[in-house]
Amino acid sequence: MIEIGRTILSDDVFEKHFVCDILKCKGACCIEGDSGAPLTDDEAMMIELEYSNFENYLPEKHIREVEKQGFSVIDSDGDLVTPLVDNRQCAFSFYDERGILKCAIEKAYFEGKSKFRKPISCHLFPIRITEYKRFDAVNYQELEICKPGRECGTSQKIPLYKFLKEPLIKKYGADWYAQVELAAEHLDRQK
Incomplete structure (x- = not known):
């Protein structure tokens, strides 16, 4: 888990690959x-x-x-x-x-x-945010209906946080997202 500001992001946000494939999942x-x-x-x-x-x-x-x-x-x-x-x-x-x-x-x-x-919860899907008193938990919700999105993201090598850049910035701001990118670079160097 990575803590950025008042958010705690699960490792899946960085490690899982995803690109919505609406032609296959049909919405x-x-x-x-x-x-x-x-x-x-x-x-x-x-x-x-x-x-x-x-x-x-x-x-x-x-x-x-x-x-x-x-x-x-x-x-x-x-x-x-x-x-x-x-x-x-x-x-x-x-x-x-x-x-x-x-x-x-x-x-x-x-x-x-x-x-x-549209609602931010829709724009961020399959990320789900749970708001607590002191922090927001930012988690990937892996569902069977999104299997085409996982396959598409894996084939294009696009991590979930990159696919959802626009709604993440909308929710938390550009400065916060820049810290997410730095965290991702740090995680990549550790591998």
Whole structure:
């Protein structure tokens, strides 16, 4: 484990290779799991404020679920998360013409219709952050659905922390990420 600022990163963040291969996994991370994507209070507010900018990408069934459940819900663990459709699929997702599950929030962002890209928990996946009083635990969540991403990352020799550079900087800042890179160099020299 590596301590940087108020974060503790598991060795997997440096040692595991990963590049999302959405053509193979078909966006399974938007449908697999026990509850919706974790949200901050600010993200829940942004989803509500930006909803009209991405609502038209959602299937009618998803729109009805959002109307029924709201823009965010509290799951069985007491965490704020995105609502689900049929207790599985994120309500803010849709299937594209290739059968790949995509994020409607992110689609609106890339089309310049929204300033909010998507929840940081989604952007960082498969890294999961657990916030404690004195530190954040930054861990890799290895799931079977991400096997294509591990294979793709291994073939390209891209460590997880490099693949997730943008969302890690968004979460913790460029100075923090520069320390992650220094830690990675140090670990490489030790091998």
